[in-house]
Amino acid sequence: MRAALSKDTVKQFSKFAVVGITSLAVDYILLLVLVELLHVDFLIATSASFLASVVVNYFLSMRYVFSRRDDLSRKREFTIFAVLSAVGLGLNDLFMFVGVAVLSIGYQVMKLISTFMVTWYNFFSRRRFLDGGHA
Numbered sequence: 001m002r003a004a005l006s007k008d009t010v011k012q013f014s015k016f017a018v019v020g021i022t023s024l025a026v027d028y029i030l031l032l033v034l035v036e037l038l039h040v041d042f043l044i045a046t047s048a049s050f051l052a053s054v055v056v057n058y059f060l061s062m063r064y065v066f067s068r069r070d071d072l073s074r075k076r077e078f079t080i081f082a083v084l085s086a087v088g089l090g091l092n093d094l095f096m097f098v099g100v101a102v103l104s105i106g107y108q109v110m111k112l113i114s115t116f117m118v119t120w121y122n123f124f125s126r127r128r129f130l131d132g133g134h135a
Contacts, residue, residue: 012065012131016123019060024115027053031111042107046096047089054085061126069132077130084125088118 027049034045058081062068068077092114099110 012127013123015065016061017119019057019065020115020119020122022060023053023057026056027115028111032108035107042100043093043097046093046107046111050089050092054082054089057085057122062130066126066131069130072130080129081126084122084129087125088122091118091121 030049030052031042031045034040034048035042040048058078062077062081072080095114095117096107096110099105099113100107105113
């Protein structure tokens with residue numbers, strides 16, 4: 001049995017990827033500034049930069065990637081987005097801790113690996129709970 005992605009899903013994921021790259025730029029640049037210039041611990045910096053990128057990602061995702069659900073207010077929509085993002089943050093921090101503290105991978109490289117891994121969770125969870133065009 002072959003599972004194929006629809007053209008709509010591929011198109012939507014492509015938009016999600018562009019938004020994600022923009023959010024990653026915010027996340028990664030802020031991480032580097034906090035760690036390298038301000039000497040903040042990498043886990044604290046990881047959380048702070050991730051949270052900043054979540055705000056950027058929310059506004060761009062809800063404008064360009066996902067259509068609004070009629071049954072969700074903006075407040076509830078953002079709350080769901082924030083809860084899903086908190087799970088993503090937990091995964092991100094877990095991957096960062098294991099990669100950097102346990103496996104001795106540089107935080108810069110591990111951030112990219114972690115982002116790649118969390119992206120899949122983010123897309124499918126947000127699509128499931130936030131997208132008015134898909135249930």
